[in-house]
Amino acid sequence: MTEPSATAPPDPGASPRRRGRRSGGADTRAGLLAAARAEFADRGFDGATVRRIAERAGVDPAMVNHWFGGKEKLFTAAMSLPVDPGEIRGLVLEGPVDGLGERIVRGFLSVWDPGDGGAMAALLRSVAAHDVAARMLREFVGGMVLRPVTERFCPDRQAERGALVASQLIGIGMMRYVVRLEPLASTPAESLVATAGPTVQRYLTGNLGSTNPDE
Missing domain, CATH: 1.10.357.10 (Tetracycline Repressor, domain 2)
Structure with missing residues (x-):
């Protein structure tokens, strides 16, 4: 299994992140997974929040429930865990x-x-x-x-x-x-x-x- 790794926080001088829905479902899902890996690595499961993950991905927090059914299942998917x-x-x-x-x-x-x-x-x-x-x-x-x-x-x-x-x-x-x-x-x-x-x-x-x- 590929090791989960954190990604660097957004550069304050970078262009603003997109808000709302991404252009496609696969793009939204992939963005949430990448953001979740970074947040969970930085803060752990308890410290990471759905809102922070969604903000990092540039999507609405409702997309977490839509694609994964909640934070726990997002954690399972993001970390490629063997079981729910x-x-x-x-x-x-x-x-x-x-x-x-x-x-x-x-x-x-x-x-x-x-x-x-x-x-x-x-x-x-x-x-x-x-x-x-x-x-x-x-x-x-x-x-x-x-x-x-x-x-x-x-x-x-x-x-x-x-x-x-x-x-x-x-x-x-x-x-x-x-x-x-x-x-x-x-x-x-x-x-x-x-x-x-x-x-x-x-x-x-x-x-x-x-x-x-x-x-």
Whole structure:
């Protein structure tokens, strides 16, 4: 996957940007994607706004919903993510707290395995060398997928629990699709669900121990 890269802000001395609709649909869509890549790289998912992206693209903010259905789906398209985050959340959030860890592992594997890691593997290969790729991975796994889960199910220390789950999922992804460490690379998905699911469950809802080293 080509690494997302930020584009330079408009030159203050440059000609004014066009307002309103662009000349064609494809042009509008491409302009929004380019503007979104720049805004998300500069500000992250939470900091970027539909209005700023539209202004950068020189179009009306309504065009974001028209072409992409909202900021989250624009993020998915702009960063060439392997799956809509909402798809994974749908697999995870529907159900009781018991079995949550297994649902998370199964949800990720269900979208990673069919493409042998696909675009996610490419993103994992890039994170060590490229700050933008690392930020995009944090936004995708930590913010867009896991944060709604931890806010709903975790009893305390939500950020810490989410980071621990992310470490488990990204570790599985790296070893399974990039390093191809055996037997993990060829282990059936449901076997991984059975072995990794309880660890993820403990990270989410179990006792993490004291945060005070004197206790």
